Amino acid sequence: MKRTLTVVSAGLRLPSSTRMLADRLAHAVGEELELRGSQVDVNVIEVRDHAHDLVNHLMAGYPSPELRRAFDAVAGADGLITVTPVFTASYSGLFKTFFDCIEDTALVDKPVLVAATGGTGRHSLVLEHALRPMFAYLRAVVMPTAVFAATEEWGSDNGSQGPLHRRIQRAARELATEVERRETPTVDDPYDDPVPFERMLGDG
Template identity: 70%
Template sequence: MKRTLAVVSAGLRLPSSTRLLTDRLAEAAGHELKQLGAEADVSFVEVRDHGHDLVNHLLAGYPSPELRAVLDTVAHADGLIAVTPTFTASYNGLFKMFFDSLDDTALVDKPVLIAATGGTGRHSLILEQALRPMFTYLHAAVVTTAVFAAPEDWGAGETAQGSLAARIGRAARELAREVDRWNGPSIEDPYDNPTPFDRLLAGE
């Protein structure tokens, strides 16, 4: 079975630690899905490439064809990996603009792995204070393990307890399990069971 993963990276430069973390998470998630017997079709979204289109869309309300295609890729994926650098103790503006541009129901019940990079480990609370609340508001199914990478994590031994590699592996396994059993959002169509007009007139 083929499963689709959308991988959103909001780093401002290439190369960047944000994209490096993004690539490692995507590789690990693809590996874990393969272990479960599923083939991963991974689509990468570099938000910086759509910065001007995002601003124009939020001002005018109409996405460009290129931005619409990217938003649809995320909305139709079976799972999402979202990674941002830390700016002023939160996600950066491009990251927020991108998810502000998605349809309200695009992430309902969708398995999501959140991750961030920062200049110091003291910024790791961004995951629980900024990212998780935002995706919870969007009704996404955020996996338990979130991944933060500080500069010291890149030089740490891969076998050390709590190392970046271990956290990436754990988060990837959690995401793969949820993606493998995901059957799409459970969104009720309000037009499936409309209230009869006579009941509306009666104030029901």
Template identity: 75%
Template sequence: MKRSLAVVSAGLRLPSSTRMLADRLAEATRRELEGQGAQVDVDVVEVADHAQDLVGYLTTGYPTDGLRRAFETVAAADGLIAVTPTFTASYSGLFKMFFDCLDDTYLVGKPALIAATGGTGRHSLVLEHALRPMFAYLRAVVVPTAVFAATEEWGGGNSQEPLVRRIERAAGELAGEVRRRESPEVRDPYRDPVPFEQLLEGR
């Protein structure tokens, strides 16, 4: 069976710790799914690449082709990995803007793994007081283990062991949720247009 993962990374630079964490989570989830016999495609959306397009979409209501493809990537995926840097004790504005612009039906019932990066472990509550409520509102199925990676956890030796364990546990939970579900059917908003006469009548 073929499965797909959409990875939304809101880091501002490349390389960034946000993208590094996103890649680690995606690779761990891929291994879990492949170990269960699935073929896995991983598509990464770098939100920073769409920053200007998101502003344009908010002001005009029309996405560019690139932004529309990013939205469709998320909509069609069997599972979502969403990673943000921590800004002022919350997700970044750019991260929030992407999900503000996403059709609010695209995440309904979709397995999601949330993660964040920050300077110190004191910021880890961003996962529970900001990210989890937002994805619950969007009706995603958020796995129990959320992953926060502080700067000191990217060092060598034993400093990474707790992070590695969290990544593996979260990836296993996401793979399990993906495995239990059928692939989503993406709704085409242009498939059944409202007749022009009805639009003129205000219906």
């Protein structure tokens, strides 16, 4: 069976530790799914590439074609990996804006792995007091293991024996299990069944 993972990375710099963590998570989940007999496609959305379109969408209420494709990639994914840097003890504003703009039904019953990066491990509580409640509100199925990577862990993580690697592998197994349990979602096209103009006039 073919499965699709969508990764939403809200890092701002190049290179970005947020993107590094996102890639490691996507690789681990992909390996888990392949071991279970699935083919895996991975779509990566760099939120910073859509910053201007997100602001325009907030103002006008219509996404650009590129932003529409990003929203569809999220809605149509079998599993979602989301990674944000920590700003002022919470997720970044750009990360929140992306999920403010997406349709409020896009994440219903969707398996989501949440992750974050920050300068110190003291920021890891952002996963529980900010990210998990937001995705619960959107009615997603949030994995029990959330992954936080502090700056010092990138240099000290001892390969397959390090704590960061173990958290990534545990979270990957959880997401792969939830993806495997579900049918691939379908994305409805709002233009497939338009409201006739005569009915719109009549309702007015």
